[in-house]
Amino acid sequence: MNLLTPFVAVDVTVLDTNLRAMADHAAAHGVALRPHAKTHKSPEIARRQLALGATGLTVATVSEAEVFADAGDLFIAYPIWPSDEQVARLRALRERTALRIGVDSAESAEALGRALPGLEVLVEVDSGHHRSGVVPAEAGAVAVAADKADLLVRGVFTFPGHAYGPSRQQPAVDQESAALAEAAAALTAHGLDASVRSGGSTPTAALTGDTLTEMRPGVYVFGDAQQVELGTCGWGRVALTVTATVVSRSGQRFILDAGSKVLGADQQAWATGGGRLLDLPDARIVALSEHHATVVLPEGQPVPRRGDRIRVVPNHVCATVNLADELIVTENGTPVDRWPVSARGANT
Numbered sequence: 001m002n003l004l005t006p007f008v009a010v011d012v013t014v015l016d017t018n019l020r021a022m023a024d025h026a027a028a029h030g031v032a033l034r035p036h037a038k039t040h041k042s043p044e045i046a047r048r049q050l051a052l053g054a055t056g057l058t059v060a061t062v063s064e065a066e067v068f069a070d071a072g073d074l075f076i077a078y079p080i081w082p083s084d085e086q087v088a089r090l091r092a093l094r095e096r097t098a099l100r101i102g103v104d105s106a107e108s109a110e111a112l113g114r115a116l117p118g119l120e121v122l123v124e125v126d127s128g129h130h131r132s133g134v135v136p137a138e139a140g141a142v143a144v145a146a147d148k149a150d151l152l153v154r155g156v157f158t159f160p161g162h163a164y165g166p167s168r169q170q171p172a173v174d175q176e177s178a179a180l181a182e183a184a185a186a187l188t189a190h191g192l193d194a195s196v197r198s199g200g201s202t203p204t205a206a207l208t209g210d211t212l213t214e215m216r217p218g219v220y221v222f223g224d225a226q227q228v229e230l231g232t233c234g235w236g237r238v239a240l241t242v243t244a245t246v247v248s249r250s251g252q253r254f255i256l257d258a259g260s261k262v263l264g265a266d267q268q269a270w271a272t273g274g275g276r277l278l279d280l281p282d283a284r285i286v287a288l289s290e291h292h293a294t295v296v297l298p299e300g301q302p303v304p305r306r307g308d309r310i311r312v313v314p315n316h317v318c319a320t321v322n323l324a325d326e327l328i329v330t331e332n333g334t335p336v337d338r339w340p341v342s343a344r345g346a347n348t
Helices: 012-028 043-051 062-071 084-094 106-115 136-148 169-189 225-230 317-322
Strands: 007-011 057-059 074-079 099-103 120-124 152-157 196-199 240-250 253-256 284-288 293-296 309-313 326-331 334-340
Touching: 007 012, 012 043, 012 326, 043 057, 043 062, 057 062, 062 074, 062 084, 074 120, 084 099, 084 106, 099 106, 106 136, 120 136, 136 152, 136 169, 152 169, 169 196, 240 317
Parallel strands: 007 326, 057 074, 074 099, 099 120, 120 152, 152 196
Antiparallel strands: 007 240, 240 253, 240 309, 253 293, 284 293, 326 334
16 A cells, blocks of 8 residues: 555554453453444444454444444444434434433433334442433432333443543542442342443443443453553554654654644643653653654654654544544555444544
């Protein structure tokens, strides 16, 4: 393949290693694996996950669900407000696949029940991330409202997103476990089904405890600079990189042709830069503009030449994939296939 830079490449050997490792981990802990497809947005990767024993997929939006509906059982882990258009789309999805969605209020549960009686739901609980979800003590009331609205309550779920930071993983897991246990007990006290306790994330997957019955990691398929810097994976488990070309240089600084419109702009306060260079571990991306990445090397280290191709590990791989039309699949460094990013921009 004659590939122009920048392009997004996936090492299929590393990818498959990551997929098998998470499938084995879930099986060893007796936890169902329902990976989040918003990371890869690729039916090809979804098929690989399901072939390794995933019980279904997690998605973030109705349009992502529409892309993956033929793959099998889906959970939309989002508190959807059922507008007329969304209801029509959800109704069509139910005809194609087993479907479950999240609720976090009596109001939305009642609206969903009027429009889609018999829909399976999980009650979303805030376990410390402080995004959507109710406090655990209120989960029972939401579940009762859902049950009265003719929805089928199957349990509770949460997202421990506050694990994204140095030394935050264990506290987030402890809070997640306590929140899900309390919420499940609240459902049981009302005689409702609390058999599903769904949570987890890539940074917390290694700490999976006894409370979860289902885990929903996403980034593990590729890894990224955030995961490496959090200690979740090593550089050898990074499957996705952006190949960029050195287009300018001055002193210890050089410029790559992959900016924020390719790499994404996410950069946590604790991150060491705008991504990392897989083959130059001491380099730092000190600035990102739309089409430029400014990289600095320590004094005395050789600077790449103009025209050299460099592999960049994005900070947040989910954002990078959503900016790409396709993934270039490589094996032993050689491009062997192209996978379309079928759910790119599936935000509704």
